Amino acid sequence: SQELEQSPQSLIVQEGKNLTINCTSSKTLYGLYWYKQKYGEGLIFLMMLQKGGEEKSHEKITAKLDEKKQQSSLHITASQPSHAGIYLCGASLGGNQFYFGTGTSLTVIP
Template sequence: SQELEQSPQSLIVQEGKNLTINCTSSKTLYGLYWYKQKYGEGLIFLMMLQKGGEEKSHEKITAKLDEKKQQSSLHITASQPSHAGIYLCGADLNTDKLIFGTGTRLQVFP
């Protein structure tokens, strides 16, 4: 969707390295959802952010929503092979449905 841009499209990192994925909206975000998808599987919910400046963490994954509520970042600390997959951001633009970015394919090599 042109309303939601995700970058980078692909990321290859060495195990133990940190990485950041960005999600930028052309409109105000009423909510921002991060999901992870492994090949052949559905999307697994990671985190939801609603308030400007909000930050949430789960294990080694931290997500932030900027003050203007138009950009979110997902940061993984000390990446592991288990972090590999496709990360998708989903935006609530106040239309009762989520609009998704194109995804970031993450590969982590030993």
């Protein structure tokens, strides 16, 4: 979807390194969601952010939504091979339709 742009498109990091994935919209986000997908498998919901400036953490993953509610970042601390997969942001941009970001493929080298 071009409504939500993610960067980078792919990322290869050494185990133990920190990394950040960004999700940007040209429109105000009414709710921003982060998902992880293992190759060829289902989507796993990670976090939802709704308020400008909101930040949530779960284990080693932290997601933030900027004050303008147009950009979100997902930060992984001390990456592990289990973090590998495709990370997708998703959002409602108004109305009842839901859009996914362009995806970021993460590879963690042991």
